[in-house]
Amino acid sequence: MKLKTFQGSTMAEALQRVKREFGRDAVILSTRTISTRGALGLGGKPCVEITAAPDTAAVPKALQGTSVGLRHTGLENRPIRPQKSVHSSSPSSSSVDNILFSEVGELKGLVQSLVAQTRTSRATQLPSNLHGTYHELVQKAFAEDLALQLIEKVHESLGDASLSDSTEVRGTLASLIAPMLPISGPIQLRRKGRPTVVALVGPTGSGKTTTIAKLAAGAMLRDRTSVGLITIDTYRIGAVDQLRTYAQIMEIPLEVVCAPEELPDALARLGDCQLVLVDTAGRGQRDSARIEDLRRFFVAAPPDEIHMVLSAGCSEQTLSDVVDRFKPVGVNRVLFTKLDEAIGLGIILGALKRANAGLSYVTTGQDVPSDIAVADASTLAQMILDDARGLRSHNFTGPAAA
């Protein structure tokens, strides 16, 4: 093998030596900074060491195009990928791009694996009593970092003695999670003489129409609030019919609005209602044009509250995507549906943080009007730690009068 190492007090000096011995076609495999030993091991100076070969043919296959240096020696021995280097004719910009691209890719992979290693080593440093709880949180769809932070805080606050008491560990966890759940409270009837307008937005199938029926029925039956409905979901055949059926059963007025300029008139016709609930088209979260349409409706007649309806059955990635897409329409509340279908409810924490809005209601099943509850931080913290399916509807308090 014709690999050789060259040293110099600077990179330029080491490169000169490579060039002198191997010529212009030399291939650099790795560089690193080392410390030379002084007399009796004292007073060493930093020195640059380059490993090079005379040309690509001399580079063993196993070293070509790989991150060998990274794998064997860590960050300080970061390799330069095999390439015509030293002073060869200048490479084309696309090959430079490719090299940079793959270098960045390697670094990204390295950083990710370092983060994962750090996390794993933090996790293994946890007292063994808490390992099970940590894995339970990860299974309940908590982000791994968040799960670790929570477990470390439990350890801090309980000390080593009480860690075997699982009730105490759970109670402490719940008390740490509850303050991380921003809660907006129920719909506020804020206007006198004019309806309070509340719109629900979110992707198709997230549960908007069903939730509107639950909210309308709760407001009428519990609080004797007069309710009107508007739907601007005229994209799908059947969407209007679904809401019309609910409106007929509850004997409440329904307005169908096809264009933003029609919205103020529809609201005026419902002027006697205390609460108007607006159902919107189930735009796919990737459909920017339709989301822009939605924004135009709300510019024509701004609602008092816009609740983003998110299904707890979605993955963390989908929820992040949905939140980013719908935020620009002016969302100021989050409403989580399908808690009964979620694999883990830990994702709620991340979604609320990303949406930067409080949670209004949660829904826990398909039954209208029963399967809905005003969100409450400590109940929800318990639900997150429990199996949500065990906790169906509870405590629905309906829209509160201002």
Ligand SMILES: Nc1nc2c(ncn2[C@@H]2O[C@H](COP(=O)(O)OP(=O)(O)O)[C@@H](O)[C@H]2O)c(=O)[nH]1
């Ligand atoms: N399991 C479960 N299903 C729900 C819940 N809320 C709504 N659904 C169902 O989800 C489906 C889509 O609901 P829909 O209200 O039409 O969604 P939209 O497209 O956002 O209006 C329907 O089958 C609903 O019965 C819930 O909390 N739990």
Ligand SMILES: [Mg+2]
């Ligand atoms: Mg719908």
